[in-house]
Amino acid sequence: MTENHPAPDRRNFLAKAASIVIGGLISIVAPVAGVFTFLDPLRRKSDTRGLVRVASLASLPSSGEPRKFPVLDTLVDAWNTTENVPVGSVYVQKTEEGKVRVLNAVCPHLGCSVGYNATSHGYFCPCHKSSFAVDGRILDPKSPSPRAMDELESVVRDGEVWVKFQNFRKGSPDKIPV
Ligand code: FES
Known part of the structure; x- marks a missing residue:
């Protein structure tokens, strides 16, 4: 006498197989999702976009010479x-009574650190020889920098200079925040 597998057995087998596969998927997906949730703060950009105090007005020469501050x-x-946390550096100078100009100290060409030369009253980038006037304008038309030094928004509050620190795309003629 031959024995046929009844249809309910086949259904039971398929149901068990499906539950094993689904259970396996859940056991893999749940821990991976947990790890991503745990690490999420690492993938977020830190908040550095607020105003930062960089100097006191009294520390700036009234001659208009810039001073570099972290x-x-x-x-x-x-x-x-x-x-x-050090996030960059800036040149700050007094422009007129109670006002300041703040320039990002990074060269807009490829990001080297720009120096200030008190003798020539201008900025100079040692990497590819871009030169800038004391207000940040490109001084030498042959400078490889595609734009002037990046001026930053700033305010003076109670004798303190605050700046909205920002970096911009290197090598671009346009000042594009990054
Ligand atoms: S990085 Fe300044 S001139 Fe190239």
Whole structure:
């Protein structure tokens, strides 16, 4: 006497197989999703877009000579707040009574650090010899820099200079925030 597998057995087998496959998928997907959720703050950009205090007005020469200052910001992510993190540097100069000009100290060509020459009253980039006037304009038309030094928004509050620190795309004639 031959024995045929009844249809309910086949259905049970398929149901068990499906539950094993789905259970396996869940056991893989759930931990991976958990790891991505855990690491998400690392993938977010830290907040450095606020105003940062960089100098006191009294520390700037009234002659208009610029002074270089580090920019220290507070970086915040979902887990930590870290204070006084160096994020760049700026040149600050007095322009007229109570006003200042703030230039990002990075060369717009390829990002080298620009120096100030007090003798020639201008900025010079040692990497490819771009030169800039004291207000940041390109001085030498042969300068490889495609634009002037990047001026930053700033305010003076209670004798302190605050700046909205920002970097811009290198090598572009346009000032594009990055
Ligand atoms: S990086 Fe300054 S001139 Fe090239």
